Amino acid sequence: MSKNNTAAVERLEQIKQQLNLSPSPMSLQAPKDMEKERSSASFNIDVLSHFWMGGKDKFDRRKLAFDFIEKDPELVVQSPRNILEFGREEMREYTMGQINRVVRLGREIKDKEFLEDISRAVILYSESFALRIGVHEALFRNVVQMLGNKQQQQDWVENVDQFRIIGCFAMTELGHSSALRDIETTATFDVETDEFIINSPNITSTKWWIGMAGQTATHTVVIAQTIIHGKNVGLNWFIVQLRDTVTGKVVPGVQAGDVGAKVGHQGVDNGWIQFHCKRIPRTNMLSKWVTMDRSGDFQPAPNPAVMYATxxxxxxxxxxxxxxxxxxxxxxxxxxxxxxxxxxxxxxxxxxxxxxxxxxxxxxxxxxxxxxxxxxxxxxxxxxxxxxxxxxxxxxxxxxxxxxxxxxxxxxxxxxxxxxxxxxxxxxxxxxxxxxxxxxxxxxxxxxxxxxxxxxxxxxxxxxxxxxxxxxxxxxxxxxxxxxxxxxxxxxxxxxxxxxxxxxxxxxxxxxxxxxxxxxxxxxxxxxxxxxxxxxxxxxxxxxxxxxxxxxxxxxxxxxxxxxxxxxxxxxxxxxxxxxxxxxxxxxxxxxxxxxxxxxxxxxxxxxxxxxxxxxxxxxxxxxxxxxxxxxxxxxxxxDGFGLPDFILKAPIAKHDGDIYQAYFETLLQAPASTGVASYHAKLIKPLTEKFENK
Amino acid sequence: MSKNNTAAVERLEQIKQQLNLSPSPMSLQAPKDMEKERSSASFNIDVLSHFWMGGKDKFDRRKLAFDFIEKDPELVVQSPRNILEFGREEMREYTMGQINRVVRLGREIKDKEFLEDISRAVILYSESFALRIGVHEALFRNVVQMLGNKQQQQDWVENVDQFRIIGCFAMTELGHSSALRDIETTATFDVETDEFIINSPNITSTKWWIGMAGQTATHTVVIAQTIIHGKNVGLNWFIVQLRDTVTGKVVPGVQAGDVGAKVGHQGVDNGWIQFHCKRIPRTNMLSKWVTMDRSGDFQPAPNPAVMYATxxxxxxxxxxxxxxxxxxxxxxxxxxxxxxxxxxxxxxxxxxxxxxxxxxxxxxxxxxxxxxxxxxxxxxxxxxxxxxxxxxxxxxxxxxxxxxxxxxxxxxxxxxxxxxxxxxxxxxxxxxxxxxxxxxxxxxxxxxxxxxxxxxxxxxxxxxxxxxxxxxxxxxxxxxxxxxxxxxxxxxxxxxxxxxxxxxxxxxxxxxxxxxxxxxxxxxxxxxxxxxxxxxxxxxxxxxxxxxxxxxxxxxxxxxxxxxxxxxxxxxxxxxxxxxxxxxxxxxxxxxxxxxxxxxxxxxxxxxxxxxxxxxxxxxxxxxxxxxxxxxxxxxxxxDGFGLPDFILKAPIAKHDGDIYQAYFETLLQAPASTGVASYHAKLIKPLTEKFENK
The missing domain is CATH 1.20.140.10 (Butyryl-CoA Dehydrogenase, subunit A, domain 3)
Known part of the structure; x- marks a missing residue:
C-alpha cells in the first residue's frame, strides 16, 4: 500500500471513530434478503452464467482474468482511491496507463489468449479504456486491414499491433457527422511529387470528436474527398501521421487538440484535427478496393459501399x-x-x-x-x-x-x-x-x-x-x-x-x-x-x-x-x-x-x-x-448470471453479499474534504453567519 | 478583466492564428437560416414572451435583472472561464459565492422587487444556486413558517431572512427516503432538563442527502420520532444547530459531512448528519399544530398530514x-x-x-x-x-x-x-x-x-x-x-x-x-x-x-x-x-x-x-x-418565447444569431490543456511509440 493510501486509511478510521455505525434492523436484514433471493432462483445460477459467457471454459478464463486485474493498480484503481472520483485529467492519464500496462503485459505474458482475456476484463471495468483501445485496435486497425492492400497491411498492421504507432479514425467533421457524402476534407493528388495533399479547407471541415486525437494518436486514417487531376473521384481513406512518435508534438501541416469536457468517457481524449496542406505519399491511400497508378489513373471500388464496410x-x-x-x-x-x-x-x-x-x-x-x-x-x-x-x-x-x-x-x-x-x-x-x-x-x-x-x-x-x-x-x-x-x-x-x-x-x-x-x-x-x-x-x-x-x-x-x-x-x-x-x-x-x-x-x-x-x-x-x-x-x-464481480460494478449499494450500508457510508467518507470546515468558510459563510446572536 | 483572463485571451488568440477558421458555405448559411426561421413565426414573438412571463411588466423586469447579472462576475462566470468546466470544489465555492453576493446586494439595493428579480435570474443561470438557496429560503424557512408558532416565527424567521443562520432540511435518512413513517432519528423529551435529546441510534438513521448540510448549514429542521415519557407520539419537526456560526465547526453532539461526488448539482453541498444525544431546548419543537407543556403533556396535530404540508x-x-x-x-x-x-x-x-x-x-x-x-x-x-x-x-x-x-x-x-x-x-x-x-x-x-x-x-x-x-x-x-x-x-x-x-x-x-x-x-x-x-x-x-x-x-x-x-x-x-x-x-x-x-x-x-x-x-x-x-x-x-438569453443557455451551438461554429470551436480551445503535448506523454506514450521506425 502506498504512503498516500495509508494516510487515507488512517483518516477514514479517525472519522469512523466519531460516528455511530452500529447496525440497525434494516442493515442486518439486507444480507439475509440477498441470500434468500439468491437461493430462490429456480435454476442453476452457475450454469446460467456459463451459458451467458458461451461456455464454462470461457467463464473460468474470465474469472482468472478478473482475479489478475483486480489486484493490479495500473489496471484497476485500488481502494481507498475511487475511479468514480476521477476528474478529466486524472482519468485521461489513468486510461492511457491501462493501455500502456496492457501493452507491457503483452511482452511478459506468453499466453495470448489470457492476454486477450485480461484486456476484455479491463473493458468491462472501464468503458473509457474500452473505447480508447477500441479506436486503435478496432477502428484504425480494421480500416487498414479491410481497406488496405497486402503491402499496406504489411507496412502498418504489425506497427499497430505492437503500439509502435497509435492510430485513430478521422471520419466525422465539425459540420458533418454520419452524412459522409458531404465531408469537406480534401485529398488532392499532386502528380509531380507523387503525393496526396490532405487539407481542411475551412472551419466546418475540421475533423471532430476523433477518439485519441486529443492527446495520444500518432497516426490516423482520414476519409477525404479525393481530387485527381482536378476531378473529385469520391471518398477514400488515407493514412496520415499526426504526431512525432518521439516528442509527441503535432507534425508540420497538422493541428490537433483535445475537445475538453464531455458528458462521459472522461478517459478518452477525443479531439479535433486540421490538416494544412499536409503531404503524404500516394501509397498512403488505402487501396484494396480502389487503385491509382503513378499517373493518377484511378479505378474506383466496385461498389462505394465497401468503403464503409468497417x-x-x-x-x-x-x-x-x-x-x-x-x-x-x-x-x-x-x-x-x-x-x-x-x-x-x-x-x-x-x-x-x-x-x-x-x-x-x-x-x-x-x-x-x-x-x-x-x-x-x-x-x-x-x-x-x-x-x-x-x-x-x-x-x-x-x-x-x-x-x-x-x-x-x-x-x-x-x-x-x-x-x-x-x-x-x-x-x-x-x-x-x-x-x-x-x-x-x-x-x-x-x-x-x-x-x-x-x-x-x-x-x-x-x-x-x-x-x-x-x-x-x-x-x-x-x-x-x-x-x-x-x-x-x-x-x-x-x-x-x-x-x-x-x-x-x-x-x-x-x-x-x-x-x-x-x-x-x-x-x-x-x-x-x-x-x-x-x-x-x-x-x-x-x-x-x-x-x-x-x-x-x-x-x-x-x-x-x-x-x-x-x-x-x-x-x-x-x-x-x-x-x-x-x-x-x-x-x-x-x-x-x-x-x-x-x-x-x-x-x-x-x-x-x-x-x-x-x-x-x-x-x-x-x-x-x-x-x-x-x-x-x-x-x-x-x-448473477451476467457474472459481474463487485469491483467491476463499483457500486456499494449493489454489493454481492447485500451488506450495503456501511460500505456505502465509508465510500462517502473517503471523498476528499468530506468532513471539516469548508475551504471557503472564512470568505463566504462567516461574514454572514457571525452576525447571529445565539440566545 | 483580470490578469488570468487576459492571459487566457492571449493564449486563445495564439492558437487561433495557427488554425484555419475561414467560413464555409455551411457556417455562412447557419445565421441566415436562423433569421429566416425567426421571421417565419405566424405570431408576434415578443408578445408571446410577455405572455410566457405573465405580462410585459414582468418581462421587462426580468430583462433588467438579466442585464444586471450578466456582467457581475460573482453571479455569472465571465468568459473565458466556463462554468461548465467547473469541478466539484470550484462549483461548491462559486455557488456559495453567488448566495453571499445576493445577500450583500440585499443590503445595497433598496428595491426589494428588483432584488427578487435578480435572484430569479440567477436561478435560471444555475440550478445549483436555485437548489442551494431554495433549501434555505423555501424548505427551511417554510417549515418554520408553516409549522412554527408565533414565537418561533419571531425567533427564527428574521435570522433566516438575513442569512445570520443558514438552514437546511433534515428529513431523509440513509435507510429511509420518502417513507417518513419509518424514520429512525429520535427526539426524546427529558422532563428534568426541559430538553429534547436528538439522536441517531444506528447507521441507517443517518440523515442523508441533506442539501447545505455538507459544508454550509448552521442550523437544520429535523424530523424525528418523538418519545415522551417513554411513548412514541409520532413525528415532529425540531430546530437544531449544526455548526458554530463563527468557526464553521460542527457543534458538540453533531457530526456532519459532504456526500462527495453526485451526478449533478455540483454546486450543492448535500450532506449527511448524525446526532449523538444532541440536547436542544423544548421550545425548539415546532408547535403551530402540536403543543407540549413543561410536564410533557403532548397534544398532537388535528391531522398528522399537516406535518407534511410543506x-x-x-x-x-x-x-x-x-x-x-x-x-x-x-x-x-x-x-x-x-x-x-x-x-x-x-x-x-x-x-x-x-x-x-x-x-x-x-x-x-x-x-x-x-x-x-x-x-x-x-x-x-x-x-x-x-x-x-x-x-x-x-x-x-x-x-x-x-x-x-x-x-x-x-x-x-x-x-x-x-x-x-x-x-x-x-x-x-x-x-x-x-x-x-x-x-x-x-x-x-x-x-x-x-x-x-x-x-x-x-x-x-x-x-x-x-x-x-x-x-x-x-x-x-x-x-x-x-x-x-x-x-x-x-x-x-x-x-x-x-x-x-x-x-x-x-x-x-x-x-x-x-x-x-x-x-x-x-x-x-x-x-x-x-x-x-x-x-x-x-x-x-x-x-x-x-x-x-x-x-x-x-x-x-x-x-x-x-x-x-x-x-x-x-x-x-x-x-x-x-x-x-x-x-x-x-x-x-x-x-x-x-x-x-x-x-x-x-x-x-x-x-x-x-x-x-x-x-x-x-x-x-x-x-x-x-x-x-x-x-x-x-x-x-x-x-424564443421562453425568453432565455445566450448566457443563460451557455451552449455555443444554440446561439441566438445562429452563428455557431466559430463560437463552439473557440469554447473548446479555451479548455485547459486543449493543445500541446499531454502531461503523461513521456511516461506512458513515448515508451511505446518511440520504437516506431519511420520509413
Whole structure:
C-alpha cells in the first residue's frame, strides 16, 4: 500500500471513530434478503452464467482474468482511491496507463489468449479504456486491414499491433457527422511529387470528436474527398501521421487538440484535427478496393459501399458495449431492489409491480441479444470469410447485413436508454450518488444513441430495406437469395400474412406456450404495417411524412428477429444439451420477451385491426399478473448470471453479499474534504453567519 | 478583466492564428437560416414572451435583472472561464459565492422587487444556486413558517431572512427516503432538563442527502420520532444547530459531512448528519399544530398530514424547476435543429419528421404547464389563505391538492426526462460536449424523478385519490365539496360517461376544432379505466397487481387536466384580451397537446373499446401530417418565447444569431490543456511509440 493510501486509511478510521455505525434492523436484514433471493432462483445460477459467457471454459478464463486485474493498480484503481472520483485529467492519464500496462503485459505474458482475456476484463471495468483501445485496435486497425492492400497491411498492421504507432479514425467533421457524402476534407493528388495533399479547407471541415486525437494518436486514417487531376473521384481513406512518435508534438501541416469536457468517457481524449496542406505519399491511400497508378489513373471500388464496410462490425461492437453497460446497471438496480425495504409493510422494493415488471423484460432483453450474437456472427463470417472475402458475396449481402445491424443498433440503443433510466430510478436517491456508478454508466452510454450512426437514421435505413424487400415480393414475387436465413425471411410469406385478418388466439397463455403463435402475430403485424406504409406512399405521402412510422416498424422488426432466434432454440423444454433448469428459464425469458413486444408494439397491431381490445387487455393481464409475477424471484439469479464481480460494478449499494450500508457510508467518507470546515468558510459563510446572536 | 483572463485571451488568440477558421458555405448559411426561421413565426414573438412571463411588466423586469447579472462576475462566470468546466470544489465555492453576493446586494439595493428579480435570474443561470438557496429560503424557512408558532416565527424567521443562520432540511435518512413513517432519528423529551435529546441510534438513521448540510448549514429542521415519557407520539419537526456560526465547526453532539461526488448539482453541498444525544431546548419543537407543556403533556396535530404540508409547495416548486431546465434544453435543441443541415438534400435537420414531431409537443407541454400555474396558484391560495389558513378548509382540500400536485410532479417528471433525451439526441454528437450544456441540464434534472417524492409513489397516491372519488360517486353518489373546480370534477359525470361506448368522431380534424370533443374523450377514457381497475380489484386483484395501470391513469388524468385548463382559455379565437396571433398559437398548441395525449394514451382508449382502429390510425395521421407539420415553422418563435438569453443557455451551438461554429470551436480551445503535448506523454506514450521506425 502506498504512503498516500495509508494516510487515507488512517483518516477514514479517525472519522469512523466519531460516528455511530452500529447496525440497525434494516442493515442486518439486507444480507439475509440477498441470500434468500439468491437461493430462490429456480435454476442453476452457475450454469446460467456459463451459458451467458458461451461456455464454462470461457467463464473460468474470465474469472482468472478478473482475479489478475483486480489486484493490479495500473489496471484497476485500488481502494481507498475511487475511479468514480476521477476528474478529466486524472482519468485521461489513468486510461492511457491501462493501455500502456496492457501493452507491457503483452511482452511478459506468453499466453495470448489470457492476454486477450485480461484486456476484455479491463473493458468491462472501464468503458473509457474500452473505447480508447477500441479506436486503435478496432477502428484504425480494421480500416487498414479491410481497406488496405497486402503491402499496406504489411507496412502498418504489425506497427499497430505492437503500439509502435497509435492510430485513430478521422471520419466525422465539425459540420458533418454520419452524412459522409458531404465531408469537406480534401485529398488532392499532386502528380509531380507523387503525393496526396490532405487539407481542411475551412472551419466546418475540421475533423471532430476523433477518439485519441486529443492527446495520444500518432497516426490516423482520414476519409477525404479525393481530387485527381482536378476531378473529385469520391471518398477514400488515407493514412496520415499526426504526431512525432518521439516528442509527441503535432507534425508540420497538422493541428490537433483535445475537445475538453464531455458528458462521459472522461478517459478518452477525443479531439479535433486540421490538416494544412499536409503531404503524404500516394501509397498512403488505402487501396484494396480502389487503385491509382503513378499517373493518377484511378479505378474506383466496385461498389462505394465497401468503403464503409468497417462500420458494420463497429455497429455490432456498439451493441456489445451496450450489453456491457446495461448488464452492470441491471445488476446494480436488481441487487439494491431486493435489499432495500420501504413502504407500509416494509416490503422489499422489488416486490412492487413497478419494480420487477420494468426490470424483468430488460434483463430478458440482455439474454435475447447475447444469445443472438452467435447467429449474427455466423452470418457476418459468411461475408468476411476470414478476411478472404469474395467481393461478390460480400456485396450481395451488405444490404441485408446493414439492415439487421442498423436495426439492432437502433433498437438496443433506444431500449438501453430506457433501461438505464429504469435502473437509475429503481435505486431512488442513491442513484444520484456518483459512487453508485449508475451516473457514470449512463453518461458513458449517452453517445451510443447518436454516435456510430444516429439511431433514427439507421432505423430509417433498415426500414427502407424492409420496404424494398416487401415491394419486390409483392410486385415481382422476388426475394433476395442469401447464404443464410435473413431476419427478413418472413417477407417471403407476405401475401399469405396479409390475408390473416385477426390474431386467432383467445387465451393469451396459449401463445406463451406455443411460440409459433407469437411469431405469426409479429410477422403478420409487420407485413400489415409495411403494407400501410406502402399504401400511404402510393397515395402521395412523402418518405419524410412516414419517417416515425417507419422507424417503429424497423424496431419491431428487430425485436421480432430476436424473438425468432431465441424461440427456435427454446420453444421446447427438451432436446437440448443445456441444463434443463437453464433451458427452462431461457424459455420463460423468451416468452416474456415475446409478450413484451406484443404489449409495447401493440399499437401497431390494433391500428391494423389485427389485435382486438380484448386481446390487448388480456396481453396486459397475462404479462403483468402472470409472466412477470411468476419470475419475480428469479431476478437475482438472472443478474448473477451476467457474472459481474463487485469491483467491476463499483457500486456499494449493489454489493454481492447485500451488506450495503456501511460500505456505502465509508465510500462517502473517503471523498476528499468530506468532513471539516469548508475551504471557503472564512470568505463566504462567516461574514454572514457571525452576525447571529445565539440566545 | 483580470490578469488570468487576459492571459487566457492571449493564449486563445495564439492558437487561433495557427488554425484555419475561414467560413464555409455551411457556417455562412447557419445565421441566415436562423433569421429566416425567426421571421417565419405566424405570431408576434415578443408578445408571446410577455405572455410566457405573465405580462410585459414582468418581462421587462426580468430583462433588467438579466442585464444586471450578466456582467457581475460573482453571479455569472465571465468568459473565458466556463462554468461548465467547473469541478466539484470550484462549483461548491462559486455557488456559495453567488448566495453571499445576493445577500450583500440585499443590503445595497433598496428595491426589494428588483432584488427578487435578480435572484430569479440567477436561478435560471444555475440550478445549483436555485437548489442551494431554495433549501434555505423555501424548505427551511417554510417549515418554520408553516409549522412554527408565533414565537418561533419571531425567533427564527428574521435570522433566516438575513442569512445570520443558514438552514437546511433534515428529513431523509440513509435507510429511509420518502417513507417518513419509518424514520429512525429520535427526539426524546427529558422532563428534568426541559430538553429534547436528538439522536441517531444506528447507521441507517443517518440523515442523508441533506442539501447545505455538507459544508454550509448552521442550523437544520429535523424530523424525528418523538418519545415522551417513554411513548412514541409520532413525528415532529425540531430546530437544531449544526455548526458554530463563527468557526464553521460542527457543534458538540453533531457530526456532519459532504456526500462527495453526485451526478449533478455540483454546486450543492448535500450532506449527511448524525446526532449523538444532541440536547436542544423544548421550545425548539415546532408547535403551530402540536403543543407540549413543561410536564410533557403532548397534544398532537388535528391531522398528522399537516406535518407534511410543506411538501405540497415543494412539489410545485419542483415543477417550476422542471420548466426552467426543460425550456433551456428545448431552446438549445430547436436552435441547433434549424441551423444544422444534413442529409441527401442538405436540408435543415428540423425538416425531418423525427425532429419537429418530437420537439413540438414538448414545447407545447411547457406552455400548457406554465399556463396552468395560475389556476393551481389560485387553488393553493385558498388553502393557505395568505398564511392565515383555516385548518378545516386546509384539511378538507389537502387530499385533492396532494393528488393534483403529485400527479403533476409525476407526469412532468416522466415527460421531462423523455424531452431532455429528445433534446440530447436532436443535437447529435454535439450534445456530448459538456460545453453545449445539455449534459449539465440532464444531470441536474435527474434527481427530480426520485427526489421530492418518488414519481411512481406520487402517481400511485394520485390514482388512489381518483379511485376513492370514483368509488364514492358510484356507490354513494357522493363527491367532495371543494372551494374550487377540482381536476377530478369530471368524476361527477362518471355514470353518464360510462355509458358512452365509443367516441362519436368520424373526422379527427373536427376534434382539433371543437375541444369539447377531445375533453369528452379524455374524461370518458379516464372513468372507463378507473372502472376497469375497480372491477379488477373486486375480482380479487391486489393494488400492487394494478400498480402500473394506476400510474398510467394518474398520468392521463393530469395530462387531461392541463388540456382542460388551456382549452377553457383557448377554445375560441375571439373574446380574449390576448394579442390575436398569440391567442391563435396558444390555441394550436392546445389542440396539439390534446391530440398528443390521445395518441400517447391511445392504448387506454383502445383497450376499453372506446377508440377504434380507424380512429387510432386517423389520430396518428392528423397528428403527424397535419398538426405537427403545420407548426413546423413556429419552432423558433415558440422557443424564443421562453425568453432565455445566450448566457443563460451557455451552449455555443444554440446561439441566438445562429452563428455557431466559430463560437463552439473557440469554447473548446479555451479548455485547459486543449493543445500541446499531454502531461503523461513521456511516461506512458513515448515508451511505446518511440520504437516506431519511420520509413
Amino acid at each position: 462500420l458494420i462490425p463497429e455497429r455490432f461492437s456498439l451493441v456489445t458495449i451496450t450489453l456491457t453497460l446495461v448488464t452492470q446497471a441491471l445488476t446494480i438496480a436488481t441487487r439494491y431492489g431486493v435489499v432495500r425495504r420501504q413502504g407500509s409493510k416494509n416490503q422489499q422494493i422489488m416486490d412492487y409491480q413497478s419494480h420487477y415488471v420494468k426490470l424483468l423484460p430488460a434483463i430478458s432483453f440482455m439474454y435475447m441479444v447475447q444469445n443472438s450474437f452467435k447467429t449474427l456472427d455466423d452470418q457476418f463470417a459468411i461475408l468476411t470469410a476470414g478476411g478472404e472475402m469474395d467481393p461478390l458475396v460480400y456485396l450481395n449481402h451488405m444490404g441485408d447485413m446493414h439492415s439487421i445491424s442498423a436495426s439492432l443498433k437502433g433498437l438496443s440503443g433506444a431500449y438501453a436508454t430506457e433501461i438505464l433510466e429504469i435502473c437509475r430510478r429503481s435505486c431512488g436517491g442513491h442513484a444520484y450518488s456518483a459512487y453508485n456508478a449508475l451516473g457514470n454508466l449512463i453518461s458513458d452510454f449517452g453517445v451510443m444513441t447518436t454516435g456510430g450512426g444516429d439511431n433514427v437514421v439507421l432505423l430509417q435505413q433498415a426500414a427502407s430495406y424492409l420496404l424494398h424487400c416487401f415491394n419486390q415480393k409483392l410486385e415481382f414475387d422476388d426475394y433476395p437469395e442469401l447464404k443464410y436465413q435473413s431476419a427478413t425471411h418472413y417477407i417471403v410469406r407476405a401475401k399469405e400474412l396479409l390475408k390473416v385478418k385477426t390474431w386467432p388466439v383467445n387465451v393469451i397463455a396459449d401463445a406463451t406456450k406455443d411460440f409459433a403463435l407469437i411469431e405469426e402475430a409479429l410477422h403478420a403485424i409487420l407485413v400489415k404495417r409495411l403494407n400501410s406504409i406502402r399504401q400511404s406512399l402510393s397515395e402521395g405521402a412523402s418518405h419524410n411524412d412516414l419517417l416515425l412510422e417507419s422507424v417503429r416498424v424497423a424496431e419491431l422488426h428487430c425485436a421480432a428477429f430476436l424473438f425468432s432466434v431465441n424461440a427456435r432454440q427454446f420453444s421446447s423444454l427438451t432436446g437440448s444439451d443445456l441444463d434443463p433448469s437453464v433451458q427452462r428459464i431461457m424459455r420463460q425469458m423468451t416468452a416474456l420477451w415475446g409478450l413484451h413486444i406484443l404489449r409495447v408494439y401493440g399499437d401497431q397491431g390494433y391500428m391494423e385491426g389485427f389485435l382486438s381490445p380484448k386481446q390487448m387487455k388480456d396481453i396486459e393481464k397475462e404479462y403483468l399478473a402472470q409472466l412477470c409475477k411468476s419470475m419475480r424471484y428469479e431476478v437475482i439469479g438472472l443478474t | 411538501l405540497i409547495p415543494e412539489r410545485f416548486s419542483l415543477v417550476t424547476i422542471t420548466l426552467t431546465l426543460v425550456t433551456q434544453a428545448l431552446t438549445i435543441a430547436t436552435r441547433y435543429g434549424v441551423v444544422r443541415r444534413q442529409g441527401s438534400k442538405n436540408q435543415q435537420i428540423m425538416d425531418y419528421q423525427s425532429h419537429y414531431v418530437k420537439l413540438l409537443p414538448a414545447i407545447s407541454f411547457m406552455y400548457m404547464v406554465q399556463n396552468s400555474f395560475k389556476t393551481l396558484d389560485d387553488q393553493f391560495a385558498i388553502l393557505t389563505a395568505g398564511g392565515e389558513m383555516d385548518p378545516l378548509v386546509y384539511l378538507n382540500h389537502m387530499g385533492d391538492m396532494h393528488s393534483i400536485s403529485a400527479s403533476l410532479k409525476g407526469l412532468s417528471g416522466a415527460y421531462a426526462t423523455e424531452i431532455l433525451e429528445i433534446c440530447r439526441r436532436s443535437c447529435g454528437g454535439h450534445a456530448y460536449s459538456a460545453y453545449n450544456a445539455l449534459g449539465n441540464l440532464i444531470s441536474d434534472f435527474g434527481v427530480m424523478t426520485t427526489g421530492g417524492g418518488d414519481n411512481v409513489v406520487l402517481l400511485q397516491q394520485a390514482a388512489s385519490y381518483l379511485l376513492h372519488c370514483f368509488n364514492q360517486k358510484l356507490e354513494f353518489d357522493d363527491y367532495p365539496e371543494l372551494k374550487y373546480q377540482s381536476a377530478t370534477h369530471y368524476i361527477v359525470r362518471a355514470k353518464e360517461l360510462l355509458k358512452v361506448k365509443t367516441w362519436p368522431v368520424n373526422v379527427i380534424a373536427d376534434a382539433t376544432k371543437d375541444f369539447a370533443l377531445i375533453e369528452e374523450a379524455l374524461h370518458a377514457i379516464l372513468v372507463k379505466r378507473l372502472n376497469s381497475i375497480r372491477q379488477s380489484l373486486s375480482e380479487g386483484a391486489s393494488h400492487n397487481d394494478l400498480l402500473l395501470e394506476s400510474v398510467r391513469v394518474a398520468e392521463l388524468h393530469c395530462a387531461a387536466f392541463l388540456f382542460s385548463v388551456n382549452a377553457r382559455q383557448f377554445s375560441s379565437l375571439t373574446g380574449s384580451d390576448l394579442d390575436p396571433s398569440v391567442q391563435r398559437i396558444m390555441r394550436q398548441m392546445t389542440a396539439l397537446w390534446g391530440l398528443h395525449i390521445l395518441r400517447v394514451y391511445g392504448d387506454q382508449g383502445y383497450m376499453e373499446g372506446f377508440l377504434s382502429p380507424k380512429q387510432m390510425k386517423d389520430i396518428e395521421k392528423e397528428y403527424l401530417a397535419q398538426l405537427c407539420k403545420s407548426m413546423r415553422y413556429e419552432v423558433i418563435g415558440l422557443t
